[in-house]
Amino acid sequence: MSKDQIIIDEAVSREYKYGFTTDIEQDTLPPGLDENVIRKISAIKQEPEFLLEWRLKAFRHWQKMDEPDWAKVKYNPIDYQAISYYSAPKDKPKYDSLDDVDPELLETYKKLGIPLEEQKQLAGVAVDAVFDSVSVATTFKSELKKHGVIFCPFSEAAQHHPELIKKYLGSVVPYSDNFFASLNSAVFSDGSFVYIPKGVKCPMELSTYFRINALNTGQFERTLIIADEGSQVSYLEGCTAPMRDENQLHAAVVELIAHKDATIKYSTVQNWYPGDPETGKGGIYNFVTKRGSCLEDHARITWTQVETGSAITWKYPSVILKGDNTVGEFYSVAMANHFQQADTGTKMIHLGKNTKSTIISKGISAGQGQNTYRGSVKIMKNAENARNYSQCDSILIGDKCGAHTFPYIDVRNPTAQMEHEASTSTIGEDQLFYANQRGISTEDAVSMIVNGFCKEVFRELPMEFAVEAQKLMEVSLEGSVG
Amino acid sequence: MLEIKNLHVSVEDKEILKGIDLTVNAGELHAIMGRNGSGKSTLSQVIAGRDTYEITQGEILYNGEDIESWPPERRALEGVFLSFQYPVVIPGVNTTYFMKAALNAKLKHLGKSELDAMDFLALIREKLKQVGMDENYLSRAVNDGFSGGEKKRNEILQMLTLEPTLSILDETDSVLDIDALKIVAEGVNNYRNDERAIVVITHYQRILEYMDIDKIHVLMDGKIIRSGGKNLARELEEKGYSWLEEKSV
Numbered sequence: 240m241s242k243d244q245i246i247i248d249e250a251v252s253r254e255y256k257y258g259f260t261t262d263i264e265q266d267t268l269p270p271g272l273d274e275n276v277i278r279k280i281s282a283i284k285q286e287p288e289f290l291l292e293w294r295l296k297a298f299r300h301w302q303k304m305d306e307p308d309w310a311k312v313k314y315n316p317i318d319y320q321a322i323s324y325y326s327a328p329k330d331k332p333k334y335d336s337l338d339d340v341d342p343e344l345l346e347t348y349k350k351l352g353i354p355l356e357e358q359k360q361l362a363g364v365a366v367d368a369v370f371d372s373v374s375v376a377t378t379f380k381s382e383l384k385k386h387g388v389i390f391c392p393f394s395e396a397a398q399h400h401p402e403l404i405k406k407y408l409g410s411v412v413p414y415s416d417n418f419f420a421s422l423n424s425a426v427f428s429d430g431s432f433v434y435i436p437k438g439v440k441c442p443m444e445l446s447t448y449f450r451i452n453a454l455n456t457g458q459f460e461r462t463l464i465i466a467d468e469g470s471q472v473s474y475l476e477g478c479t480a481p482m483r484d485e486n487q488l489h490a491a492v493v494e495l496i497a498h499k500d501a502t503i504k505y506s507t508v509q510n511w512y513p514g515d516p517e518t519g520k521g522g523i524y525n526f527v528t529k530r531g532s533c534l535e536d537h538a539r540i541t542w543t544q545v546e547t548g549s550a551i552t553w554k555y556p557s558v559i560l561k562g563d564n565t566v567g568e569f570y571s572v573a574m575a576n577h578f579q580q581a582d583t584g585t586k587m588i589h590l591g592k593n594t595k596s597t598i599i600s601k602g603i604s605a606g607q608g609q610n611t612y613r614g615s616v617k618i619m620k621n622a623e624n625a626r627n628y629s630q631c632d633s634i635l636i637g638d639k640c641g642a643h644t645f646p647y648i649d650v651r652n653p654t655a656q657m658e659h660e661a662s663t664s665t666i667g668e669d670q671l672f673y674a675n676q677r678g679i680s681t682e683d684a685v686s687m688i689v690n691g692f693c694k695e696v697f698r699e700l701p702m703e704f705a706v707e708a709q710k711l712m713e714v715s716l717e718g719s720v721g
Numbered sequence: 722m723l724e725i726k727n728l729h730v731s732v733e734d735k736e737i738l739k740g741i742d743l744t745v746n747a748g749e750l751h752a753i754m755g756r757n758g759s760g761k762s763t764l765s766q767v768i769a770g771r772d773t774y775e776i777t778q779g780e781i782l783y784n785g786e787d788i789e790s791w792p793p794e795r796r797a798l799e800g801v802f803l804s805f806q807y808p809v810v811i812p813g814v815n816t817t818y819f820m821k822a823a824l825n826a827k828l829k830h831l832g833k834s835e836l837d838a839m840d841f842l843a844l845i846r847e848k849l850k851q852v853g854m855d856e857n858y859l860s861r862a863v864n865d866g867f868s869g870g871e872k873k874r875n876e877i878l879q880m881l882t883l884e885p886t887l888s889i890l891d892e893t894d895s896v897l898d899i900d901a902l903k904i905v906a907e908g909v910n911n912y913r914n915d916e917r918a919i920v921v922i923t924h925y926q927r928i929l930e931y932m933d934i935d936k937i938h939v940l941m942d943g944k945i946i947r948s949g950g951k952n953l954a955r956e957l958e959e960k961g962y963s964w965l966e967e968k969s970v
Contacts, residue, residue, distance in 0.1 A: 664812070667809075668773075669809050672771055673808070673809035673811070675770075675797065676769050676793050676805075677823035677826075678797035679823055680826070681794075683822065683826075687811075687819070687822065688813065688814055691811070691814040692812075
């Protein structure tokens with residue numbers, strides 16, 4: 240496809256709240272994937288040699304792998320040679336202040352509602368905004384620096400902190416882990432890197448906004464968060480994407496490492512384009528590998544996710560409970576409306592003694608949406624007195640959608656205590672009539688019931704995200720009841 | 722205020738109401754009595770606008786307007802209230818939140834300013850006292866885990882809060898003990914004024930003893946077969962519905 244053709248296609252986009260594109264010229268590699276492409280990406284990023292080697296190993300491994308087909312989702316085959324694996328705003332900007340940033344880019348952020356400027360004043364949130372593949376603005380750096388916290392684009396970390404990257408990259412999600420993780424390991428573009436030093440409680444919540452904005456450019460984010468002994472960090476991730484007719488592949492990898500007594504809280508609100516509500520056409524394929532390791536005693540990792548967007552969600556944020564007395568938590572709201580398909584859940588792998596995990600999953604199905612909870616709890620041989628509590632609730636709106644639950648439990652130590660609860664409910668006609676009879680509209684009643692259903696998860700989110708999440712539910716549920 | 726003319730109602734082609742005529746004026750308190758299955762609840766649900774029922778003939782006028790095409794929420798906002806025979810449980814939705822949303826929807830409809838959380842709390846605490854309910858109801862989910870009697874009181878609480886002009890109480894008395902019955906009856910009596918009309922649906926005359934009823938109607942097999950004053954209830958109590966059954970043949 241010629242560049243002109245791309246521009247023409249760009250112009251022909253249908254309405255979607257965030258359905259616009261930016262005219263900034265892009266440095267984009269032509270579609271296709273081979274070792275040369277990987278070398279180019281690595282060269283553009285000025286990466287150390289070991290990283291290129293790691294990418295190449297991943298690529299060679301990936302070539303031998305088959306795309307997984309066990310998830311309860313359907314989609315047309317992806318042509319991996321039709322995707323461009325690198326795209327960056329021209330001249331690779333590096334700014335100290337927002338004033339130096341291309342005004343058009345800032346305008347894009349404004350339309351997206353990313354409060355970059357406000358957040359400069361609103362102490363408490365640092366923003367590392369990713370525009371396509373290169374991070375263009377990072378704020379609050381100096382405040383974080385005072386505490387010794389490193390929060391920067393992954394590519395920057397690869398140059399300035401190669402020893403940390405070398406030590407931790409792939410330590411939780413190896414390059415050979417799964418098809419999409421291997422692909423990511425080979426071609427990842429950028430992402431965030433966080434290091435919290437010993438004993439430091441991160442002074443602000445760290446937040447990253449992702450955005451996909453180039454035709455045919457898959458996004459391959461790579462995030463690595465390390466919480467050293469006794470430290471604490473809360474990381475927020477949220478995203479929106481422009482309207483697209485072609486399916487966009489997103490295969491991110493997030494690795495979390497919690498050392499002794501460390502706590503990592505990772506929250507996600509995901510609202511990518513879910514596809515055309517009438518036909519299901521378009522929309523993002525979200526194939527993500529997220530995993531954390533409670534490496535040493537008393538570490539704690541909490542995943543909280545609100546997944547309302549994407550055509551397909553394939554995502555299982557997991558925790559490896561390696562140290563003794565470690566805690567893993569997973570709180571999830573997943574919505575599948577119209578033609579969306581979600582196959583999401585978690586894995587809790589208990590290795591250490593007195594390890595504890597909690598799983599709260601809330602699935603909402605509406606329209607013709609298909610929502611699957613898939614979770615695995617493993618209690619290994621040496622995990623004395625391990626405990627798990629799992630609760631999987633589904634709510635159905637209408638009679639064309641589906642909810643499915645696949646809990647896998649593998650217990651190899653007799654001292655384990657396992658609890659599993661599951662429920663499926665519908666929003667009944669009698670409930671809606673009751674609310675109507677009190678003067679409450681059907682739409683308001685549905686959002687009230689759904690928000691009530693999700694409450695246990697929403698309260699795990701940081702305040703501003705909880706509010707956003709509620710609004711997101713309302714918007715996502717629009718048109719779900721006739 | 723409420724004028725029902727020759728109302729015929731069917732559910733899935735089965736005729737339940739077979740020509741009801743009923744007029745309730747502002748300030749009046751009517752009672753509709755009848756056995757189970759006589760069509761009492763159908764009548765109340767049709768007035769409230771439930772769409773599972775089909776009006777095949779006749780009309781329902783509210784303040785002179787035919788409301789057949791009005792969705793239930795519009796009827797509610799315009800002042801029609803139904804105290805449900807079986808109040809519905811809505812898990813996860815906080816009672817205070819639900820009632821505040823209902824009241825604010827109504828205030829908005831009336832072009833008045835909505836209440837904030839503090840003002841609403843002050844208001845609802847006042848209303849709670851009137852029906853003898855504990856404040857901890859407010860923090861529970863709507864009707865979730867409520868006993869039968871608590872659910873009925875909660876219905877009256879909502880009536881007192883939303884201040885409808887036409888209230889239909891569908892067997893609100895059915896599971897109440899005598900003390901609760903008195904409280905509910907008193908709440909209804911206090912609520913009554915010249916601008917409001919109330920229709921009590923019941924099959925016991927017990928609650929009627931605590932209320933000053935203007936008119937009693939006896940519903941049987943989808944028709945009002947007898948209307949009269951308070952004495953009609955006593956007569957029914959003594960002689961049973963079969964007395965009227967024999968007479969109407």
